[in-house]
Amino acid sequence: MRKRKTTTLYDLAQHVGYAKSTVSYVMNGKGSEMGVAQKTIGKIKTAAKELGYVPNYWASSLARRPPGIVSVLLHGLSGDWGDHVVSSLSRVLKKKSYTPFLAVDWDDPELFEQEMSTILQRQDAGVFCHSFVGTVEQYARITDSGIPLVFLGDIPEGFERVPGAGSVAWDDGRAARRAVEHLAGIGRKKIAFVGVDHGLLSDRHRYAAYEQVVAEAGQPIKEEWKVFLKRESFSYTSIRENMIRLSALGEEAPDAIFAMNDAIGMNVLLALKELGIRVPDDIAVIGMGDLPLCQFAELSTVKEPLEQLGETAALMMLERIECPSKEAQHRKICSNELAIRQSTGG
Incomplete structure (x- = not known):
């Protein structure tokens, strides 16, 4: 079926023989206000109904801003x-x-x-x-x-x-400190970082807080414990691959992970479960944000306001x-x- 041609304001003005501006006033309900005769208003409205003219209210709303x-x-x-x-x-x-x-x-x-x-x-x-x-x-x-x-x-x-x-x-630098301090406070001495580089200030704040707290606790920070993925490469697969790599470090494997946000943290938990690594016995995990799914995943976190x-x-x-x-x-x-x-x- 061929699509019916849409009747435009120009078409209607040509049909009734009045200026486009006059027709526009009538169809926008401003005919009387602009001094258009009632007989003319009636004629234009009747013609509009016969031709199936429908005003473009989206366009007119843009014009009214x-x-x-x-x-x-x-x-x-x-x-x-x-x-x-x-x-x-x-x-x-x-x-x-x-x-x-x-x-x-x-x-x-x-x-x-x-x-x-x-x-x-x-x-x-x-x-x-x-x-x-x-x-x-x-x-x-x-x-x-x-x-x-x-x-x-x-x-x-x-x-x-x-x-x-x-x-x-969110003052996420302070919040990240709280999360890492919690890991240190429960006796974890080999804390890894897992994050994604989104090109945001919060990425830097959270990583800086991790480094500061671990250093203040007198604990080591090994390069192999740092996982900072590019936004384009973040996926469950990439998280799982890194969990395999960290667990393969043997005696040097981390005993805790600070995940930069809850989405990362929940992916970490899933990967560890698939790999048979016990949480929190073998490794503790904490995230940031307190998304609704965290309570079902049993992920510790810091609440974002x-x-x-x-x-x-x-x-x-x-x-x-x-x-x-x-x-x-x-x-x-x-x-x-x-x-x-x-x-x-x-």
């Missing part, structure tokens, strides 16, 4: 992180009649660029960003256009070069929207609460 949309651009939706943060920031934004518009780039640079372009076309009231693939230049396009930008959670390296961008993040992150970010965004000249701020939220579970003997 509604002030109520605040974009939330995430890198993905796994792990419930986005669900908790977006839910908390939504509760704050809706009190001021702003609506979050959720978008996901799935770590695809082309999709990220499409989302950036759409945000600029819509002229959103603001943008929250939690992505791993954006560039300083892309972020600067947002702030240069006058749209407030707030980095949410993990902050890209080099973000300080984006003019006018704010940030709200997701609701507080969302609420603080929303309040910061509202401040920037209501006072565009206000200087961008950078806030860290401290939360070092341990959730001790079976993976460290809890």
Whole structure:
């Protein structure tokens, strides 16, 4: 079946013999306001019904540039992180009649660029960003256009070069210290690190905390105990391969693992179980974040303040929207609460 040709505003104007602007006023409900005669309004509406004309409300909404949309651009939706943060920031934004518009780039640079372009076309009231693939230049396009930008959670390296961008993040350096101190505190003396390089400041903070705590405890840090995967190569297979390598070190095998986040930690637990390595008897494991699945995996971790992150970010965004000249701020939220579970003997 051939697709029926869509009737455009131009087609309708040609059919009724009136100017396109007059027809537009009528179809947008502004005919009387603009002084169009009732007889003309009736004629145009009748013709529109006969021709099957349907106004393009999406296009017209772009033209009106509604002030109520605040974009939330995430890198993905796994792990419930986005669900908790977006839910908390939504509760704050809706009190001021702003609506979050959720978008996901799935770590695809082309999709990220499409989302950036759409945000600029819509002229959103603001943008929250939690992505791993954006560039300083892309972020600067947002702030240069006058749209407030707030980095949410993990902050890209080099973000300080984006003019006018704010940030709200977990003080994960302190939280990572708490996690590694817990491992040292239960008598573990050969602590390994397993992480992924996302190109974020949090990657550096968590690794630096690991090194500092182990050094302060007077314990060795062997190069073979450090696993720092590239984001593109992170998978269960890569984690399993590294667990095989670490376990093959014999007497030099680690007796504890600090996983940079819970997703890594749960993959580590699964790999160790498959390899027949006892947790926590042979090796203790701790993560960071306290994602919902951690309690089922019995993974010890440090709780990330997701609701507080969302609420603080929303309040910061509202401040920037209501006072565009206000200087961008950078806030860290401290939360070092341990959730001790079976993976460290809890």
